[in-house]
């Protein structure tokens with residue numbers, strides 16, 4: 001009845017998995033549509049997969065736009081995977097973010113009787129990021145307009161790109177001239193570094209993930225949202241002191257005093273992660289600082305720091321509100337990064353133990369405690385996957401009344417969840433950047449009725465993207 005290549009017309013009623021939109025044909029057949037459609041659109045889509053219960057199709061035309069649509073500002077929209085929701089107005093983005101969390105809790109976690117609070121909006125919807133990580137590649141990703149262009153006719157080289165990986169394509173990157181989530185300084189640094197690297201291609205070849213040869217890997221820029229301190233960190237395979245000094249001079253000429261520090265990090269790892277093994281500081285102290293509330297944080301090139309400064313403050317205030325620490329409480333801050341949450345909680349409780357894997361982040365956490373005059377925080381560098389090492393340290397510190405856990409996107413290792421169940425504090429506050437792993441880990445925590453999910457607050461730290469942060473409170477039930 002259906003055939004591949006057939007054009008079907010349907011109304012979009014919901015978002016499906018993996019950024020697809022969902023609707024039904026008049027006969028009730030479900031259709032998952034790939035491409036930037038919005039709920040409320042009527043679209044034409046081309047069928048490319050036929051299953052018994054559903055069709056998969058690609059968006060071909062918006063016949064009747066949804067009233068929730070808005071014009072994307074970015075020239076790379078639809079190609080770059082970063083801001084997939086630029087075509088929806090902000091109220092719709094917030095509605096869908098709350099729904100994502102609610103759906104994950106219900107369908108993955110089995111939490112049927114929890115009502116998520118409305119998603120807290122961000123004050124700035126563009127230019128809000130305090131960190132950008134641009135990748136170098138020797139395979140430039142072609143935009144749809146460029147496909148079919150003769151090799152000699154391209155405006156930009158084919159074997160050089162500095163920008164973002166196209167979705168699901170780690171060997172290629174889209175060459176980006178500017179990003180609207182960046183600050184103006186970040187875009188100036190991007191242009192300066194690109195021009196310099198293109199001029200010095202022979203001495204600074206791009207690192208190839210196929211042959212594992214070459215130098216240029218990542219450009220990471222960080223901008224203190226409340227201090228304005230700006231860091232440029234160029235990640236290369238080896239150090240070239242002469243060229244790095246030249247690049248430093250060009251960055252200084254372009255940015256003046258706005259450039260607080262320039263670091264050249266080197267790594268021999270055979271992956272694309274912007275994580276330096278060694279750091280060569282060419283200007284400034286090699287780190288920047290940022291402020292959240294009354295606290296000042298030191299941020300090194302490898303340290304995790306929430307990428308939206310204004311909303312990090314909202315996130316931590318919500319975390320405190322969910323944790324409700326008392327003056328004598330013992331609080332654990334697991335996956336503590338540079339100690340941001342621990343230091344926020346410290347003034348409201350007896351003492352805090354922060355646990356983190358990355359050595360430089362732990363160093364920053366200790367330094368942050370010192371510079372803020374916080375004396376009741378202890379930070380340990382430990383792998384939360386390997387719980388055998390942690391048990392002794394935790395016994396020595398004292399059992400927690402409250403555990404705050406803020407794991408990476410993948411969520412917690414099952415052994416870490418098991419350890420939490422053994423520790424069995426009266427309250428666990430789970431800070432999550434991935435509703436699916438929150439729901440999965442939450443279900444494990446609550447197994448056998450040991451905990452119950454008491455509340456969940458979604459917060460928008462990443463406008464224009466489909467990412468959402470949440471703060472969930474679990475209470476011991478037995």
Ligand SMILES: C[S@@+](CC[C@H](N)C(=O)[O-])C[C@H]1O[C@@H](n2cnc3c(N)ncnc32)[C@H](O)[C@@H]1O
Nearest residue numbers: 304335336337340356357383384385406407408
């Ligand atoms: C989402 S960040 C949270 C950081 C911090 N709570 C904050 O808001 O700035 C997750 C942190 O977990 C750390 N991490 C990842 N795997 C870990 C592990 N196995 N053991 C301990 N920490 C880990 C990362 O280095 C990162 O700092």
